[in-house]
Amino acid sequence: MTAPFVLAVPSKGRLQENAEAFFTSAGLSLAKPRGARDYRGTIAGLDNVEIAYLSASEIASQLARGMVHLGVTGEDLLRESIPDADKRVLLIDGLGFGNANVVAAVPQAWIDVRTMADLDDVTTGFRAQHNRRMRVATKYINLTRSFFAAHGVVDYRIVESAGATEGAPAVGTAEMIVDITTTGATLAANGLKVLDDGVILRSQANLVASRDADWSPAARETARVILDHIAARARASKYREVRTRFAGCNEALLNEAHNRFGVVAPFGGPTSSGMLTLHCPPVHLYALGSFLREHGADTVSIASLDYVLDRENPLFAKLEAFLRQ
Ligand SMILES: Nc1ncnc2c1ncn2[C@@H]1O[C@H](COP(=O)(O)OP(=O)(O)OP(=O)(O)O)[C@@H](O)[C@H]1O
Ligand SMILES: O=P(O)(O)OC[C@H]1O[C@H](OP(=O)(O)OP(=O)(O)O)[C@H](O)[C@@H]1O
Ligand SMILES: [Mg+2]
Structure with missing residues (x-):
């Protein structure tokens, strides 16, 4: 028997509902033959495809390790968890849901701090005054490091935060934060403001391919069929x-x-x-x-239009080009 083609789909959380709706609208109906709590599924009509239901962050790491061929997950999770993400995974297409910005935010009370350059001044002053570095609470450690480095900000220390990050400045475990925001309500409720040039990443859910998966001819053919469905739907919805x-x-x-x-x-x-x-x-x-x-x-x-099947399949063409590199 040939090894199955694995498609990873969010099993819970924010992306789950939209991801399932996305595949359904592309004419790919996902099924859980052994019931709702089953973490393995199938696609009607595509016998060798196995659906792996995983959390969005787990999907990012499975894509990095080549354990799944295709998956749906947030760009923020990919860029945070995969060094050199563009070499290991291909972001085939943004899916228009799961939108969120990763941002650097400081207390609103810091009225003179509006930009990363202002922040740089403040971190230096903070160190001189308090004899320790300013603390940044975040779970986006790698994104924070590279963004701060790109802005020349070096006098800070990361405090790893697993949740309720926006609360850190008020409770005194950090001076500022890097976190994800959609409506801005949580930042506002915690008296925080985003720096004018503090948007680190505009993230959304993406359809993603792994470079290191087993791309046998059969796996490529399965990817072509899946991406053909998706491209047909995408083409139809634009017109x-x-x-x-x-x-x-x-x-x-x-x-x-x-x-x-x-x-x-x-x-x-x-x-x-x-x-x-x-x-x-x-x-x-x-x-x-x-x-x-x-x-x-x-x-x-x-x-x-429901579907438009073109001879050209831009999504599969992109995947082929990526796997050739
Ligand atoms: N308002 C939001 N807050 C947090 N994440 C959001 C928001 N909107 C969209 N997302 C996206 O959802 C994804 C995270 O989803 P979720 O929290 O369900 O996954 P997870 O982190 O794998 O799960 P868990 O937190 O249970 O381990 C990220 O890609 C994130 O960008
Ligand atoms: O800008 P907003 O629309 O207010 O959304 C952003 C908030 O939503 C998420 O937290 P969530 O409450 O989902 O909890 P989490 O810590 O489990 O992610 C995220 O971590 C932010 O805190
Ligand atoms: Mg979460």
């Missing part, structure tokens, strides 16, 4: 289908529609009976419909 028929539709008009509304004509120009099918980004639909009517169309129908 709506616009159909119409009118005399006098020509190349020049299609070019103008392309330039003004970002329209593509996936099946070429009008058929012999004048039927025309276009794909148009949602924001330009009404303008396109008006444009077509001004040029003679009586009726324009607009429909959403």
